[in-house]
Every structure is written in C-alpha cells, then in structure tokens.
Amino acid sequence: MRLPAPDWTAQDQTGREEGGRLAWTVPLALGMIGGILLALGSGWGALGALLGVGLAAFDRRLSLVAAALLGAGLGWGSASLQGRAGDPLAPWVGALVTLEGEWDGQFLTLSEPRARVALAPRPLEGPGRLTVSGRLIRPEGRRTPGGFDQAAWLRSQGGLLVPTPGTVLVRAAVRSHTPERGLRGWFRRGVTAGLPAREAALMQAVELGERGDIGRETFAEGFSVRDAFARAGLAHLMALSGQNVALLTGAVIVVLGLLGARPAVRYGLPALLLPVYLVCLVGLSPSITRAVLMGFAGLLALVIGRGKPDPLGTVALAASACLLLFPLWLLDVGFQLSFLAVLGLLLSPRAAARLPERWPGWLRLALSATVLAELATLPVIAHHFGQLPLVGLPANLLAAPIMAALVPLGALAGVLGPAGGIVNWLVGPLAAALLWVAQTFGSLPVLSWGQLAAGGFVAYSVAALAGTLWLLGRVRGRAALLTALACAALCWLPGTLRPARELAFLDVGQGDATLLRVPGLTMLVDGGGSVGSDYDVGKGAVLPALRALGVRDLDVVVATHADTDHIEGLPSVLRALPVGEVWVGQLKQAGEDPVLDALIAAARERGVPVREVRRGDQVSAAGVKVTVLWPQGRFWSTEDNDNSVALRVEAGEFRAALLGDLADPAEALIGAGDLTLLKAAHHGSRYSTGETLLRQTTPRDVLISVGRNTYGHPTQAVLDRIAAAGARVWRTDHTGTVRWPLP
Missing domain, CATH: 1.20.58 (Methane Monooxygenase Hydroxylase; Chain G, domain 1)
Known part of the structure; x- marks a missing residue:
C-alpha cells in the first residue's frame, strides 16, 4: 500500500490555507x-x-x-x-511560617493571600488540604552547568490567570492533611484501586500527570522508575500530552459510533468533555493544554463540517493561546518538547512515503512518527538532560500498543471510582508490561551529551531545515546530507581544536566537588553530599554538571575523606560514568563508616579499583601534574579531617592546592609551596586556612566551597586572615560554580 502524499495546494501540513x-x-x-x-x-x-x-x-x-x-x-x-506581578509572600521571606492550602502534588495554593508555594522536601501525602510549617526562602537560580534553575522554572509556572509561585517553604513539616475529595479524588481512587504500589504510581502519572509517587519507586537494579523511562526514551508517556487526548477522545468517538450517534454528537460530546478533563482532572500544564486546544479545534471543525483543520495553523493557534495566558511557558522544557514533537510529527506522512512500499503502511507511519518526534526534540533533550536514549525507537514501538489499551482502560477505572478494581484486573498486567519495557530498555547505555551553545542550536536548525526541505521535495537528498554533515563538523571542530583546560569548583551547597579537565586527564575530587537529607547530590547536581560540560568518563575520582558532605554523591557518579580508579586517604573496616562503605561498594559493583594514596603519588597529562601532598606514610590522627587527601595542581606557572577538610596545624606541614589559587579547607572553618599556611603559600586567590549552613562557614576570622594576606575571595554560595581556566 502506498501512502498518499499530502495535498500541498489545499489545507496541508505546511501551515498554508486553501489556495496555498x-x-x-x-x-x-x-x-x-x-x-x-x-x-x-x-x-x-x-x-x-x-x-x-x-x-x-x-x-x-x-x-x-x-x-x-x-x-x-x-x-x-x-x-x-x-x-x-508581585509576590504577596515577600514580606515573610526568611520567617518561620505555618501555611494551609490545597496541595496538588506540586504546589500549595493559598486562598489568602492568593499565592502558590513550592514545598521542599515534597510531602509524601497525596493531593488534598494540607497544613505545613517551615521557613520561606527565595528560590535559587542555576548554580552549576546543567543544573536546575528553580527560580526560572517557578516563574514559568505562573500566568495571567494563575499566581506565580515566588517562594519555597523549606524543611516543610506536615501538620495536617485531608485527602482530596470531589471529582479528582473519585477519579484517583478508581485509577489506583486494587493495584500494587508501583503500578498505582504509574497509572497516576499516565492518567493524571502526577509523577511524585513514580519518582520514589525503584527497580531491583537500584535506578528509579522515572530514570528508566527517561533512559529508554519513554519519558513522554508519563507527561500528559496529545497521545492521551487522542486515545481518550478516540475511545469516546468509537463508543458513540457503535451506539449510532450522529456526527454532531459523536464529535461534539468529546469536544465538550476536553475542557472538563483539563480543568477538573489533570490541571494546566504545557503539553496537555496544547493537546486539549488542538483536539478541541479539530473536533469543533468536524462538528461544523469544516473537515480536518490545517495542522500547522492549529499548532500555531494553540501556541498563541498558551503563551498569551502563560508567557513564560516559552522557557519551560515541557512546552518546548511538546510543540517540537508535534512539528516533527507533521512531516511523518512525507517521511513514511519515502520508505519501502512493501512495508505495511502502519509500520511506515509508526517508524516515521517516532523518528521525527525524536529528531525534532533532540537539541532540547541533549541540552537540558545531558544524555540521549539510543533505544527510543524499539522501546516506543513496543510501548505504543500497551499505551493504546492502558490509557482508555485506566480512564474507565477512574470514572468508576472505588469500583475501578473491576477494570484494573486488566490494567494491572498492562501497567506491569509497560514497566518491564521501561526497565529492560532503560538498563541499556545512553549517549552522553554536553550543553549546546548558541552555535549548536543554529547548526541544528540549519540541518533540520535542510532535512525538512528534502522531505518536501525542495532540495536533493545529497545536498541535505552534506548540509547536515557540515553542521555536525562545525559543532565538533571547536571542542577538538581547543579542548577544555580548567578547574571547575561545582556549587554543591555545603560540600565539595571539584573537576579537573585537561586532555588525557579528567579528575573529580569529592562529590558533595547532603547531611540529614535524602537528596542525592551526586545524581541531582554533580552528574548533570558533568554531562553539561561534556564529561563522558573520569580517569580518577578522589574521595578526600569520609565526610558526608564530600563523598555521599560519589556512588551515583560511579554508577553512571566509567571511572578509571578511586583514590582514598584511609580505607576502613567494613561497617566502620557507612558513607565510605557505600562508595567502596559502588566501586566494587562497577569493577573500579580503589587505591589508598600517600604523599608523592602523582598523575600528569598535557602539561598538568597532580601530586598528593597528604596524608604521609602514617595517619596524623584518628580524625577523618586530619587525614584528608590534599592535592597540588601544577600547570606552567599556575599552582593550586585542594586541601579537603585538612585542619591547622596539619595544613601547614604539607609543603604546598607558592600558590596561585588556594581552595580553602573545611568550607572556611575557623580551624583551617591559618596564618602560617597563608604566609607559606601567598595565594593571589582563595576559593571557598560553601552553601547555606548553620556552622557559620565561612567564619569572619578566616575572611579576615585572607584579607590580611592580600588575596581575593571567591565563594560558591555567592557566585555559584567557579570555572578557572588553566594555562
């Protein structure tokens, strides 16, 4: 069967109305x-x-x-x-407050004053009426390359009709919770009735777009369900979008058709139900709002006898409506992915027509749609997530028929409310099958990618334009291919001709993580940590930064000492990237230090050798030498800080020292020599960065890795000593990540 090519002279897919x-x-x-x-x-x-x-x-x-x-x-x-628009909660920033409002799983909405607040950590309680206590703070911007810009994301979630969440309630403690009632509560009970925890969390994501519970679920291999979907190229299945709207409206249209309903009812009733679905059940988000607007326009055109509307014109109309009410959705990754994917899908009939005619038509359309949607969203995914799935095509081909049955059945279970278990005996196996697909394909390798600069986006746009013109028959395939290859070469050459040479002091809050990059040597010194919290700094901050910087493997990982704020994030790094070897200053007996045990276990799991280093050990590449200054052949004391691995980095005339949490007087005994840059030990504690060390090293610059803390770091005494030594101070809590070029 040969697929008909679109009619480019009538209502077609190039955004042209009748008459071209x-x-x-x-x-x-x-x-x-x-x-x-x-x-x-x-x-x-x-x-x-x-x-x-x-x-x-x-x-x-x-x-x-x-x-x-x-x-x-x-x-x-x-x-x-x-x-x-002002923030009505601004006068209470920094204060301890108790707030009561409607919790939707993402924001707490207050009635007086009319405001929305993000909660950290996110409560385990489901949506409903919530009373919480905590301290209001301003959201932070992007602190590391590839890191999450919380302030920008929160600004993008407001609009002309919805308050912009301007503050975050930290250490939010739940005082009371009343489960959600009404239509949404009824629907949720039906969606989850009788299902195991993992399948219930998946169905809430698929039907209601709520991914809080699924984010806490893990597979036996240790990675989260949410990560597995992302690595398999299936993350869009948990983001309500056009697929959900198409499946649900399609199911309603089929049922009405079987009941003999007239076209006005068959298409009009789903059109009326779509706004109810958006407002009362799933809420406003970029992808589902776009899908509902486009679906409503298409169904309305069928009701009034106008036929299928112009696809690109409808996409543009939906984008205009969304951006008029929510202008900063333009910066939202979900908005960008949703519209780019649809623009790619508009060309799928043309691409399908170029595939071998002996292939079944449905297969050609499925292949074309999947590939074009992935290609259209490629730069956004690479830029924001630092990795590209390699198995998205087969994973989506397997997942598509499961979703085709899962979404309508799940919706039917939701409509039945507490009686949804009648349907969920079918939903359960389907949800388990989808989880198996995500687990299987999510365990396979992904392609790491660094952040795209402006030139990268321009090059991609030129290549995409060439490919589009080829599909439309405006240019020859050879010209389009040469254009794409030239764009790829232009993106590849700068990094190859001028490889990175730098020290990057990553902002990981109250902790340490330093990256050394030169040709032939990539070394990570510590990986941050979060004392008293379940937040994984390695996964949430260090890995995104490494991927954004284009780091695909590490030659050496150094664990300076066994403090949580230095090495808790390293196990996640070891499990995600190839590592040559791990350096430690002091190996302990198993069970003596749980944080160090977790690191050693992760190294053994990945087959990475662990080396106990001593003074004089070194590694060098591309004119840069890294030498271990401490510990010596014996341990200085029983304190972890006193046995920190201290390093000197030499590159031409440049000298830097990284001292971990080494305290005075040990820091004065290491013989660091004259320094260009000193990384202050122990985050500016009064017990480190003493006068003797500053007099010995005479640094021009001192860097302090520090975050919000209750220890008083950096202390005024340390700042005064540095000022008296005539050195400039750089603080990660003030400037975010500091990237220091090496000669």
Missing part, C-alpha cells in the same frame, strides 16, 4: 514568541519577531504582517504584566 496561502496564526505565534523574548531582554526576540514579519511579507498580505506585529505586542505585554 500561509495561515494567519503562524506569523501571530512567531511574533508572540519574539515579543516575549524581547520583554525578557533577549536579543533572540528581535529575530523571532522579524521572522514572523518576514514570512508574512513573503506571502504578500498586509493582514499577516499585522498579525505578526499584533503577536509581538501581545507577547511583550503579557510577559511584562507577569513580570510586574
């Missing part, structure tokens, strides 16, 4: 994107606005130019209005 003319919503959306970016102070905004005006002018219709200019004005105005 551009849909007015396309320049409107481009103008709105440009206006929002201009309001945010980005120079890319002018490019977006000019692109919208240029497309409109190319079509030779003043109405389209007006649409582009109108979009720019609306985008600028909407973003400006949201930017001026």
Whole structure:
C-alpha cells in the first residue's frame, strides 16, 4: 500500500490555507514568541519577531504582517504584566511560617493571600488540604552547568490567570492533611484501586500527570522508575500530552459510533468533555493544554463540517493561546518538547512515503512518527538532560500498543471510582508490561551529551531545515546530507581544536566537588553530599554538571575523606560514568563508616579499583601534574579531617592546592609551596586556612566551597586572615560554580 502524499495546494501540513496561502496564526505565534523574548531582554526576540514579519511579507498580505506585529505586542505585554506581578509572600521571606492550602502534588495554593508555594522536601501525602510549617526562602537560580534553575522554572509556572509561585517553604513539616475529595479524588481512587504500589504510581502519572509517587519507586537494579523511562526514551508517556487526548477522545468517538450517534454528537460530546478533563482532572500544564486546544479545534471543525483543520495553523493557534495566558511557558522544557514533537510529527506522512512500499503502511507511519518526534526534540533533550536514549525507537514501538489499551482502560477505572478494581484486573498486567519495557530498555547505555551553545542550536536548525526541505521535495537528498554533515563538523571542530583546560569548583551547597579537565586527564575530587537529607547530590547536581560540560568518563575520582558532605554523591557518579580508579586517604573496616562503605561498594559493583594514596603519588597529562601532598606514610590522627587527601595542581606557572577538610596545624606541614589559587579547607572553618599556611603559600586567590549552613562557614576570622594576606575571595554560595581556566 502506498501512502498518499499530502495535498500541498489545499489545507496541508505546511501551515498554508486553501489556495496555498500561509495561515494567519503562524506569523501571530512567531511574533508572540519574539515579543516575549524581547520583554525578557533577549536579543533572540528581535529575530523571532522579524521572522514572523518576514514570512508574512513573503506571502504578500498586509493582514499577516499585522498579525505578526499584533503577536509581538501581545507577547511583550503579557510577559511584562507577569513580570510586574508581585509576590504577596515577600514580606515573610526568611520567617518561620505555618501555611494551609490545597496541595496538588506540586504546589500549595493559598486562598489568602492568593499565592502558590513550592514545598521542599515534597510531602509524601497525596493531593488534598494540607497544613505545613517551615521557613520561606527565595528560590535559587542555576548554580552549576546543567543544573536546575528553580527560580526560572517557578516563574514559568505562573500566568495571567494563575499566581506565580515566588517562594519555597523549606524543611516543610506536615501538620495536617485531608485527602482530596470531589471529582479528582473519585477519579484517583478508581485509577489506583486494587493495584500494587508501583503500578498505582504509574497509572497516576499516565492518567493524571502526577509523577511524585513514580519518582520514589525503584527497580531491583537500584535506578528509579522515572530514570528508566527517561533512559529508554519513554519519558513522554508519563507527561500528559496529545497521545492521551487522542486515545481518550478516540475511545469516546468509537463508543458513540457503535451506539449510532450522529456526527454532531459523536464529535461534539468529546469536544465538550476536553475542557472538563483539563480543568477538573489533570490541571494546566504545557503539553496537555496544547493537546486539549488542538483536539478541541479539530473536533469543533468536524462538528461544523469544516473537515480536518490545517495542522500547522492549529499548532500555531494553540501556541498563541498558551503563551498569551502563560508567557513564560516559552522557557519551560515541557512546552518546548511538546510543540517540537508535534512539528516533527507533521512531516511523518512525507517521511513514511519515502520508505519501502512493501512495508505495511502502519509500520511506515509508526517508524516515521517516532523518528521525527525524536529528531525534532533532540537539541532540547541533549541540552537540558545531558544524555540521549539510543533505544527510543524499539522501546516506543513496543510501548505504543500497551499505551493504546492502558490509557482508555485506566480512564474507565477512574470514572468508576472505588469500583475501578473491576477494570484494573486488566490494567494491572498492562501497567506491569509497560514497566518491564521501561526497565529492560532503560538498563541499556545512553549517549552522553554536553550543553549546546548558541552555535549548536543554529547548526541544528540549519540541518533540520535542510532535512525538512528534502522531505518536501525542495532540495536533493545529497545536498541535505552534506548540509547536515557540515553542521555536525562545525559543532565538533571547536571542542577538538581547543579542548577544555580548567578547574571547575561545582556549587554543591555545603560540600565539595571539584573537576579537573585537561586532555588525557579528567579528575573529580569529592562529590558533595547532603547531611540529614535524602537528596542525592551526586545524581541531582554533580552528574548533570558533568554531562553539561561534556564529561563522558573520569580517569580518577578522589574521595578526600569520609565526610558526608564530600563523598555521599560519589556512588551515583560511579554508577553512571566509567571511572578509571578511586583514590582514598584511609580505607576502613567494613561497617566502620557507612558513607565510605557505600562508595567502596559502588566501586566494587562497577569493577573500579580503589587505591589508598600517600604523599608523592602523582598523575600528569598535557602539561598538568597532580601530586598528593597528604596524608604521609602514617595517619596524623584518628580524625577523618586530619587525614584528608590534599592535592597540588601544577600547570606552567599556575599552582593550586585542594586541601579537603585538612585542619591547622596539619595544613601547614604539607609543603604546598607558592600558590596561585588556594581552595580553602573545611568550607572556611575557623580551624583551617591559618596564618602560617597563608604566609607559606601567598595565594593571589582563595576559593571557598560553601552553601547555606548553620556552622557559620565561612567564619569572619578566616575572611579576615585572607584579607590580611592580600588575596581575593571567591565563594560558591555567592557566585555559584567557579570555572578557572588553566594555562
């Protein structure tokens, strides 16, 4: 069977209305994107606005130019209005407060004052009425390369109709909780009725978009269910999107058709149910709002007899509606992935028509849709997550038929409420099968990727344009391939010709993590940790930073000493990246130190040798030498801090010393010599960075790795000593990650 090619002269997939003319919503959306970016102070905004005006002018219709200019004005105005919206909780920042509101699993919504608050750690209680106590703080921006920009994400979650969450309640302690009632509570009870914990968590993610419970579930191999879905290229299955809308509306249309309903009812009833589904059940999020708007427009067109609407025009209309109400969704990763995936899917019929005709039509469409959706979202996934799934195609082909049955059956169970167990005897095996697919494919290797610079996005855009023009028959395949290869070469050459040479002091809060990168040697010294918390700093901060910096393996991992804030994050690093060897200063008996035991266990699990280093041990590459200064042949004391591994890094005239938590007087005995840069020991504790050390080393700069703490680090005495020595101070709690170039 040969798939028919789209009709490019009528309502087609290039955003052109009947007669081959551009849909007015396309320049409107481009103008709105440009206006929002201009309001945010980005120079890319002018490019977006000019692109919208240029497309409109190319079509030779003043109405389209007006649409582009109108979009720019609306985008600028909407973003400006949201930017001026104040935070009603600002007067209480820093105070201990007790708040009561509606908890939806992500934000606590207060009625008076009208505000939304994020909670950390996220409560284990499900949605409902919640009373919590804690301290209000301002959210932090991005502190490490590839790290999570909490402040920007929270700003993007507000809009003209929804308060912007402006603060975070930390160490949130739950005082009371009343389970969710109403339609949503009824639906949730049905979705989870009679299911095991893991399957119930999966169904809440699939049907309601709530991923809090699934994020806490793990497989026997030790990695989380959520990570497995991401590594298998199946993360979109847990994000409500067009797939959910298509499956649910399709099921309703089929049932109404079997009941003999007229077209007006068959398409009109699902159209009326979609807003109810959005507002009353799943809530507003970028991907599901886009899908509901597009689904509503498509069903409405069928009801009034207009036929299938222009796909690209409908996508642009949905984007404009979303951005008018939620302008900062433009910066939300979910919004970007959702619209990019749909734009890729619009070309799937063209791609399917180029595959061998002997293949079944459904297979050609499935392959084309999956590949194009992955290619369209590739730069965003690589940039934000630092890795690309290699098995997304087979994993999605296996998962698609499971989802086709799982979503409608799960929705039916939700409608039945507590009686949902009647249906869930079918849902349970399907959910288990989907989990098996994620577990199997999620355990396979992924491709690491660094953060994309502006040039990378431009190169990808040029390559994508060449591929699109080839699919549309506007350029030859050879020209498109050569263009893509040239873009890839331009991205690959700079890093190859000028490889990184730097020390990066990662901001991991109250802890240490230092990365040395030169050709032939990549060394990580400590991996941070979070005392008294279940937050995995290695997984949440160190690994994203390493991936963003393009680090695919580590030659040496150094555990300076067995303190939680230095090495708790290292096991996650060892399990995620190839490591040559681990250096420690003092091996202990099993059971003597649980944090060190976890590190040694992770090293043995991955077959990584563990080496107890002593003064004089060294490694060198590309003109850089790293020498162990401490400990000596014997232990200085029984204290872990006194046995910290101290290192000197030499590169030409540059000298740096990394001292772990070494205390005075031991730090004065290591013989560090003259230094360009001193990394202060023990986060600026008064027991370290003594006058003798500063007089011996005469550093020009002193770096202090420190975060929010109750110890008083760095102490004023240390800051005074450094100032008296004439050195500049760099603090990770002030500047975030500090990247120091090496000669």
